[in-house]
Amino acid sequence: MVAKILCVAEKPSIAKAVANHLAGSTVPASNVSGIRWLKNYEFDFSFGQPWGHCSVTMTSVAGHLDRLEFDERYRKWNSCDPGSLFDAPVSNIIDKDKQPIARNIKQQARYAKALFIWTDCDREGEHIGSEIRKLAQEANPRIEVKRARFSNIEKAHVLNAARQPIDLDELQANAVAARIELDLRIGASFTRLQTLSLQPLGEELQGLTISYGSCQFPTLGFVVDRYFRVKSFKPEKHWRIEMIHQREGKKVNFRWDRVHLFDRMAATILFERCLAARTAKVVKVQTKPTNKWRPLPLTTVELQKMGSRFLGMDSQRVMKIAEDLYTKGFISYPRTETDQFDRAIDLKKLCEKQKNDPSWGQYASGLCEGGFRTPRAGKNNDRAHPPIHPVIHVTRDKLSPEERKVYEFVVRRFLACCSEDAKGNITTVEVEYGSEIFSSSGLVVLERNYLDVYPYDKWESSSQLPQYSAGEKFVPNEANLVQGKTTPPGYLTEPELIALMDANGIGTDATMAEHIAKIKERQYVMVQARSGGPILPDDDAEEDRGATQRRSRGASSRRGRGASQNGGGSSRTQRSGLQEFIPSTLGVALIQGYDDVGFEVSLSKPFLRKEVSWVK
Template identity: 70%
Template sequence: MGKILCVAEKPSIAKAVANHLAPAQAQDVRGLAWLKNYVFDYNFGRTWGASNVVFTSVAGHIKSTEFDQRYRSWNSCNPSQLFDAPIVNYVENDKKVIARNIEEQARSAQVLFIWTDCDREGEHIGTEIRDIALKINPRLEVKRAKFSNIERAHVISAAKNPVPLDEKQANAVAARIELDLRLGAAFTRMQTLALKPMIDRVQELKVISYGSCQFPTLGFVVDRYFRVKNFVPETFWYIKVTHKKEGISVNFNWKRGHLFDRMAVTVLFERCLMAKMAKVIKVQKKPTSKWKPLPLTTVELQKMGSRFLRMDSQRVMKIAEELYTKGWISYPRTETDQFDKGIDLKQIIEKQQQDGVWGPFAQGLMNGGFKQPRNGPHNDQAHPPIHPVNYVVGVQLNDEERRVYEFVVRRFLACCSEDAKGEATDIEISYGDEIFRTHGLIVLARNYLDVYPYDKWESSQQLPQFSVGETFVPTEAKMFDGETTAPGYLTEPELISLMDANGIGTDATMAEHIAKIKERTYVMTRLKGGGRNGGGDGNIEATSTGTRGARGGRGRGRGGRGGRGGGNSGSRQGGNRNGGVQEFIPTTLGVALIEGYDKVGFETSLSKPFLRKEMELQMKAICAGTTTRNDVVHQNLEKYREVFVRTTQQINVLKAVSLGQ
């Protein structure tokens, strides 16, 4: 009977997997220091047969990457030398006991079976484990388990279907680690040594750090800040028609929306009044649907969590990791929004039937209401979308765990339901050669909305019967004016969306980059809508057509001259629903850093996402095998070196901005 050494990425996973594989409870044999090694026998079938298993763990990365000793002191060299300074990989003191435990167990093993998370970072940690073990026992066969949750059936399947480590993914992480070290150290030392003596007069800082993801993230916040600060409202004018029929008052909105030329709107409005009669030119009733949500990805979990669960994205991910470790949900770091057809989704739904809140909905899905989830455009070929693995009674979870778990369950059940169904009515009228229209909606079947309260779709007031060719004298026609409103400050869901769209960080690291700019006091946060310049609804940014108390003008009907009118479609809505969302406002230091680099004058500023986005695409190219780690590292160092040289040549520009000159 051969010996197989299994190594997980964290102690909790080692314990959970060992207890699934062991015929009885796995024997806990204490390893070195705090480490636990679980010993049991297991039959791996055709792969390795009956074997003696020692299951242990690491605690994330074992090795660190650092500059050679003579370059570690801030005064040891010019920061520019860090682009080429030799670097070393070594086991830090607090990880040496982990390395020694692997060495001891590997010495007598025939197989090293790695159980790290199935993502790029997990592959790299797997290579660290492998290198330590092979140094002691070069004859080891090395495999890895491919798993995305720690449900027993899934673990057993992974145990009997080992795969090789993915060297390409590990190389992509190694390239990213080297670039982050060199670029972060060079720019951080340069700007801290140059700016800290001046900034310390106002704000005591240990370091003014730079990161190739950190700065574009800050850049998004500062860019929105200036759009708010520099916003100049513009007055616009629009026409609104109201008609009462069958006891129902119907508002018809101008097809043009609004115009910024008062005289032009006045002329058009006069034509409407002179025409007197309005004519119905279109009546259309048609079935409509509100699509159910796509399967849940990490980015979507972070955005929805920060919007609806009253916690920031970093906290959401921490809670999700804990739920995964405890075996309640699948691996929470995934880009995939497609369920593999081989996954038994009904088996997952079946476990949720016992819940007192969403259990009846789950029963309805099992009794014929199940529909295959929609397929999104992303598949990382590593993990399924985030979904519940087991049912857990709410009292077993703390409040934050319960909220995240409930969201994951409700999202999954919604994915397996039907789209909401309704009937939409669109009516258009011609009045003085101008077109006005109204829209009505009747929700006929809520379907997924019954379990997914995070989406809203409500019936509007039922419209009276109109027929094409019908004419009428509008009850009221009025001309209003209003002002465009500034966009709100950037919220966390919006920031995550911008980072995702521009390739800043991965789904696994976005929350960390946001936390870093807060930690460095480059930004501060507050609840959305707080303060004098509090933000409006995110939709305003796209249209810039919010109104600030639209004012009534000349009109026909009971409104008359000077009556107060309502706002147009750009008005803010849903404020209460977004009440817990945080918005970001840059500090003086955050603004100074971004403005300084922008004014240095290179074509691609460090505050913009383009350099980092290109780097992230190159990481994916390493994974695909179309480029190499060395090529990516060399190309990016040359690009950033050019920026570094130019910055040092114009460091006085950066200093002047930081001093507010």
């Protein structure tokens, strides 16, 4: 008798792709009652020892199946003291919209010999896998459970994963379960405490949910910390020596090696020495090749930062559009920490798919005809998903204006990764003037290479320096002692905030945009456009959506998502709309309040959450 194997993927698109690879052809799907996108694929496959030739049913979930909730008597806000929620009983609940998925798994597992889990190979995937296992074992306690380890859906990689399954990582799954329970208890108790205590203090607070989240508050803390750095900044006067020399009709500005001094008397003495010397001596002339490195493969964090900086959208909007492009099959899964491509992926074939595009097709053709270079490898590999890249070529008429922006960025980034570094020569002239060292540099870009397809990086030739020779002397045309003053830092922009969150382990690539949206929704911060943003390089005058939204279940994301704010415009000369965050009075008061409590580690700082994120 042929054994039956049940395979369950984390997302419908993965289930479809894996089924087609294992079957060797397109597998017809049967619909599952209750959810229009839920499908079962049935085919035969030889797994090798110990299962051999098997009958396979492939299906999927859409992220987490259940959620953690307090028992009924603790759910009303006034039902208990907020502190009692730390000990209140909790249980896992499968929502009504997920129950058809659970029934399908139980029904298919009842007569299966083994369960193969095809969730993402990261912590969240391990926990989702444990939820699938629990349902399957409720229907069939004797079912054997394995998981496939895979990081992309190339056919050879999928076949290898199917024939070399491993066990679920219980430590990873338990770590996620612990984080979910901590987020629920801490978030619910502190949110109730804050809201019930602060609402009576003023009309402005009436009706507001004053929420607390273990990721939400450190995110707010970064904004408030920068705000106070700006407000408390006191400019200091400094002095610098400027030296200018004109030769061959060109004005050369030499930069003082000390940059500037805060002691006026010391700067004046050094300046007088320069004037007394009268002549400057060229001590070094050096011309050497230099490169501007092509970018690393694209990660989620980098997509959010670059999108906020160049595409005129906030990070949540960028991710929403990227998820839509993924759902339509246009780009790879947009939530990944990996910045290195697996050798099994045929990158040249992906370049070939872009050859007919009117904007970058000629460049892609050049890569295919000998210009292709293996992308640089970063230091991160979550072994769950490859870097974000285009899957197929999409014509402009199939995309909305915002989709075109994001898709174009993903394509151009991918082509740039597969290109040669930009190359140039840099000439540096170093001179001694009254015992002080001054220098000037000139860059000549010889080969633009990846810059031709990636306008988001700038590297331009400067005015070429006139000819200087080591040992020669000249009289400067101008020498001045110039007074200046230090300037305050700017308020936090979204790319800066995302970088701080990433460096401090606040949120994941899947949730950072949601935490930022949440502090805006709660009116803890206000957003304003920073003037003078970079110029946009712009040519313009549903199945998996649930999975991408449900992978994280911290307290700050349980209660819904904040409203996104769209950037806009299509003019080539439009500014990017780079946003900066200003904390509201409420946001400042909350952070100062927690800082003034006097805990050894403030709840508004990232340190506690960072420690939790490393729990195993």
